[in-house]
Amino acid sequence: MSAISSHAYGIGVLAIIIGSSVGVVYYTSFYLPESLAKPQVSEEILEPIKSTIIDMIPNSSSPDQQDNFMPKLVNIQLGIDNHVVWNNKDTTPHTVTPDDESLEDSYSGVFGSPGVVKPGESYEFTFTEPITFSYHCAPHPWMTGTLEITESRF
Numbered sequence: 116m117s118a119i120s121s122h123a124y125g126i127g128v129l130a131i132i133i134g135s136s137v138g139v140v141y142y143t144s145f146y147l148p149e150s151l152a153k154p155q156v157s158e159e160i161l162e163p164i165k166s167t168i169i170d171m172i173p174n175s176s177s178p179d180q181q182d183n184f185m186p187k188l189v190n191i192q193l194g195i196d197n198h199v200v201w202n203n204k205d206t207t208p209h210t211v212t213p214d215d216e217s218l219e220d221s222y223s224g225v226f227g228s229p230g231v232v233k234p235g236e237s238y239e240f241t242f243t244e245p246i247t248f249s250y251h252c253a254p255h256p257w258m259t260g261t262l263e264i265t266e267s268r269f
């Protein structure tokens with residue numbers, strides 16, 4: 116083997132060693148924790164056909180008004196309408212706060228608006244697992260709603 120080709124061979128071996136260790140580091144530090152942390156969720160559930168829209172209607176902050184979150188009780192099917200959007204159509208800031216504050220979806224994480232939803236703004240969440248729960252508005256606890264999320268019937 117000539118001096119030049121053995122030099123080239125050495126660089127080649129070095130490149131393979133560096134390349135594979137970069138691969139191992141990437142796999143163990145980025146790919147593996149990510150794949151372990153997030154469960155596999157089908158594309159139909161991550162990108163459902165439609166969204167469920169819930170409005171916080173005008174004057175929701177009044178305890179005398181019966182309707183606030185509209186609709187109040189919603190049946191949702193995974194893969195159909197499990198992407199939920201709360202629109203604040205009122206002139207007062209509101210929150211979307213689960214009655215059980217530790218409510219969590221194993222893919223989407225902790226549920227609940229991170230602070231208030233200002234007038235004209237919205238909060239959205241994609242549910243990926245069946246669950247039934249109630250929620251309310253923290254400053255106006257008479258504002259309540261319930262979601263029933265079930266597997267698709269199709």
Ligand SMILES: [Cu+2]
Pocket residue numbers: 175176208209210252253254255258
């Ligand atoms: Cu409110």
